[in-house]
Amino acid sequence: MRLLLAFILLFGICQPAITATPAPATQSELDHVLLWGQSIDQVTAIMAVKLGFQIRPGRDPNGVANRYVRFSDRSYIELEGITRSNATMDPGMLADQAVLHGGPGARTFGLRSSALDQARSLLQRDGFTPTPIFSASRTDPDGGGPSRPPRWRLFAFQHQPLTSNLFFIDYAPSNTTSFSHADDRVAREHPNSARELSAVWLLSATADVDRRQLERLGYAKAKPIRIPQIAARGYCVPVGGKSIFVLEPDGAGIAARALHEGGPQILGLSIGVDDLPRAKRWAERGYETTLASYRGVLGHAFLAPTRTDLGLLIEFHEMSKTVSKDACGG
Structure with a gap:
């Protein structure tokens, strides 16, 4: 997902002309924020030791690792950090790092929409420039396998409507067992x-x-x-x-x-x-x-x-x- 979210940052920030016609993005909710650390261990230690959050593991496929602070209402903070000097980063990640000058911070957040296709159509109708909808790979190691729906779907904007980067995302229903449901519930309980x-x-x-x-x-x-x-x-x-x-x-x-x-x-x-x-x-x-x-x-x-x-x-x-x-x- 991080590789596709970086698409958001690639286009920069452009303010479309203001019109009087609203373009409602229906059935949406604040979902998550992408927070870069100086390193993945640095941001993890601050969130866990200094602030009292429980941190959940992520992955490190190309030298850019992620971890998660997940909340009981399904919102979360995604922590990111570079883990090696020769990390493979797409242009969006490079642009993000150029803005942050290698330091910590956030420039991107997402809204969760249960009517993603409808939201995209409404926004396109009202003059915004949403990208095509991207989906998680059928072989996503955290997904349910090729026979299950993609774990997530999202769209960003070719020209960002806000001064920070926005995307819309939706998730497939979880295929959980009683054990995984219990594990998930415990993962969202924080010492603070x-x-x-x-x-x-x-x-x-x-x-x-x-x-x-x-x-x-x-x-x-x-x-x-x-x-x-x-x-x-x-x-x-x-x-x-x-x-x-x-x-x-x-x-x-x-x-x-x-x-x-x-x-x-x-x-x-x-x-x-x-x-x-x-x-x-x-x-x-x-x-x-x-x-x-x-x-x-x-x-x-x-x-x-x-x-x-x-x-x-x-x-x-x-x-x-x-x-x-x-x-x-x-």
């Missing part, structure tokens, strides 16, 4: 009590550009937000039951420095946890510092100081105790 990837924070010079593009994609009802902890303002855009924050700097601070140093990027992630004090204490011990709590967009939260070693920030927030929740706060 993490339960879901709740929000992706997109940083650019003008948040309203991404807001309008998300509205064209079918994601409306944006709510103005401010995040004083990083000196940023912008909008929270609901996507299914989760959120995309589109942000711009609000004076001097973390957001302005990040934009100056790295351009448009995924500046942060919001992770929902069952036990916020436990997650906070884990991060405080990992970073040997005291962290401040605050009332954030998604509720009571704290910000782990991960930008230096992960290339982005991770916000932990308390999961809503109510049956229904507003994806952009109360």
Whole structure:
């Protein structure tokens, strides 16, 4: 999958003309983010030791390894790192590494759609440039074999609609036994009590550009937000039951420095946890510092100081105790 996701990065970022006609991407949900580390072991150690996530194995076919942080709601973070000097990378991976200058960070995220063909047709109708739909190989070692449907299907964009790279993906139903189902459930339990990837924070010079593009994609009802902890303002855009924050700097601070140093990027992630004090204490011990709590967009939260070693920030927030929740706060 990583080889095909790199197709997203190959085309750069191009903003199509804004039109008044929405192009809804139906039945979609925030799925996962691709996070590069300085090495696969470095990013694994930070996520596990400093932050308290359980890391699941991946593969290393051509010198670019991946591992996973999987959550109980099926969202996840894909960790990536180069494992040898002569790694085989396609042009998309090379372009990604050129932007990151060999350092850590994220520029790509995916939305899961249970109506992938319909979503692609709607987006194409409304002036976007989706790629053909790509599928996992029938001989995928993690798939169900040639007789089963492809493990995943996805499409990206020839010209990216947002200032960070977006793709849409869907997965075949799992063919699990009682044992593999139990193993999968255990694999999604984390020492820090993490339960879901709740929000992706997109940083650019003008948040309203991404807001309008998300509205064209079918994601409306944006709510103005401010995040004083990083000196940023912008909008929270609901996507299914989760959120995309589109942000711009609000004076001097973390957001302005990040934009100056790295351009448009995924500046942060919001992770929902069952036990916020436990997650906070884990991060405080990992970073040997005291962290401040605050009332954030998604509720009571704290910000782990991960930008230096992960290339982005991770916000932990308390999961809503109510049956229904507003994806952009109360």
